[in-house]
Amino acid sequence: MKSLDPRVNRLNLSQTSEGEVHTNTHLVTWEVFHQEKRGKQAVHVGIVHASTPEMALILAKEQFARRGRTANLWVARTSDIYTFRTDDEDMFATVPEKLFREPAAYKVRERIEKFQQQNKC
Secondary structure, rough: OOOOOHHHHHHOOOOOOOOOOOOOOOOOOOOOOOOOOOOOOOOEEEEEEEHHHHHHHHHHHHOOOOOOOOOEEEEEEEEOOOOOHHHHHHHOOOOOOOHOOOOOOOHHHHHHHHHHHHHHO
């Protein structure tokens, strides 16, 4: 397929004798992850529907990287992502008497203010 857009030309899509592009008629759902800056974590930003990973990247770029800073995009098939079942959510429940794990359990602010008052004079 010859196009004025170099991104489409890089895909090397084959054509039929009538000039139509051969594509998979079954579109797959791809999860899109956006990395704003090198070294920062990738954040899930949404989904795209495409037949190939290359096409998913192009669609993800057009949809999620047009505005703002972008260092990289990742796509992963939704069917390849594995998670816990919803009825297993009790495995994440914490024991209530272990409040020391919560940041609110530490009353450090009072000590900091007392120290600042002592050093102010």
